[in-house]
Amino acid sequence: MTEPLNLRALELVEVALPLVRPFRTSFGEETVKRAILVRADGGDVEGWGECAASAEPRYSEEWLDGVWLALREHLGRALLAGGAISDPEEVGHRLAWVRGHRMAKAALEAAVADAWLRANGLNLAEYLGAARDRVSCGVSVGIAATLDELLEEVHGYLARGYRRVKLKIERGRDVEVVRAVRAALPDTPLSVDANAAYSPADVPVFEALDELGLVMIEQPLDHEDLVEHARLQSRLRTSICLDESIRSVRDAAAAVELGACRIINIKPGRVGGLLEARRIQDFARLQGIPVWIGGMLETGVGRAVNVALAALPGVTMPGDTSASDRYFPEDLTAPFVVDPDGTMAVPSGPGIGATPHPGRLERCRVRSAGVAGF
Numbered sequence: 001m002t003e004p005l006n007l008r009a010l011e012l013v014e015v016a017l018p019l020v021r022p023f024r025t026s027f028g029e030e031t032v033k034r035a036i037l038v039r040a041d042g043g044d045v046e047g048w049g050e051c052a053a054s055a056e057p058r059y060s061e062e063w064l065d066g067v068w069l070a071l072r073e074h075l076g077r078a079l080l081a082g083g084a085i086s087d088p089e090e091v092g093h094r095l096a097w098v099r100g101h102r103m104a105k106a107a108l109e110a111a112v113a114d115a116w117l118r119a120n121g122l123n124l125a126e127y128l129g130a131a132r133d134r135v136s137c138g139v140s141v142g143i144a145a146t147l148d149e150l151l152e153e154v155h156g157y158l159a160r161g162y163r164r165v166k167l168k169i170e171r172g173r174d175v176e177v178v179r180a181v182r183a184a185l186p187d188t189p190l191s192v193d194a195n196a197a198y199s200p201a202d203v204p205v206f207e208a209l210d211e212l213g214l215v216m217i218e219q220p221l222d223h224e225d226l227v228e229h230a231r232l233q234s235r236l237r238t239s240i241c242l243d244e245s246i247r248s249v250r251d252a253a254a255a256v257e258l259g260a261c262r263i264i265n266i267k268p269g270r271v272g273g274l275l276e277a278r279r280i281q282d283f284a285r286l287q288g289i290p291v292w293i294g295g296m297l298e299t300g301v302g303r304a305v306n307v308a309l310a311a312l313p314g315v316t317m318p319g320d321t322s323a324s325d326r327y328f329p330e331d332l333t334a335p336f337v338v339d340p341d342g343t344m345a346v347p348s349g350p351g352i353g354a355t356p357h358p359g360r361l362e363r364c365r366v367r368s369a370g371v372a373g374f
């Protein structure tokens, strides 16, 4: 039997952490990681969750200031209104009346799950049904100014053991760059991520990439266009992996049925929470669809959840779960480390197995606010 969580209050904390190097995608460049953290106050225990939303609504329609309001005005209050929380599943039920706002919901669910698990002396990965205590790590590499810089960065990651390298591409910086990296690294598992930057008229770009032995091509087309992804997939040998297009297990089922992808990138924020993420993993396992856990440049708070999900049995490919030092000079939590064999330990402590260091949290804090119940 598990104890319910007596959720007393919620606190929102916005943090800003400098990145070790700018992260450039087809959306633009980030030099600082801004994130909203949620602290769930359960009296004797507290829990932390991180919201994946970025400063601007480019990757998703959610963005940081919008999330702040959604949490304060609707989601936080709705969660607090229902009394003690019997288990993490209940968060989704209480918030179901709010349409969308998946990243905001996911942050609340993670904070509550962390507090509830701690109150019950349980660990997240175990609670979810983890199949392993170490996970396989890949790395997502931003668009670089020159090929030499890109190759130097990639070589650095390979020397640290990363098992798969994902190159961000955009129009005009695609086939030539990837061909050159492939020539330099004939045996490295390589993939590309277009972040929805292309249109069906760009088939020749993908036909050229199809010759380069990539593990996958991630989100080539518009996030709302499963049919065009299916058409493109039918013309390529390389597997398409969907990221932005998959917001729920329903989307995953539709994409698979249409043949819009052969691989799925699961991010708990994008799909509305870690439990929906697990449902997608369950679905994929039953269907024999390979999946992996993506990332949103999370601090250790969000990374802990990603790494726990990566330990689930249906997750069969290395994820974008890289080490803390790939992102930040100093993480908010104890650092996540990738061993020379390209694996990372799954946190095994109570809750998500990570907590923000109070001093670092204070140094990174931009603003905070409480959420009162109804």
Ligand code: OSB
Binding pocket: 059, 139, 140, 193, 195, 243, 294, 295, 296, 297, 298, 320, 321, 322
């Ligand atoms: O498309 O996977 C993506 C980061 C921010 C937004 C979208 C994406 C990414 C990454 C980085 O690729 C993954 C990571 O290292 O966290």
Ligand code: MG
Binding pocket: 193, 195, 218, 219, 243, 244, 265, 294
């Ligand atoms: Mg992606």
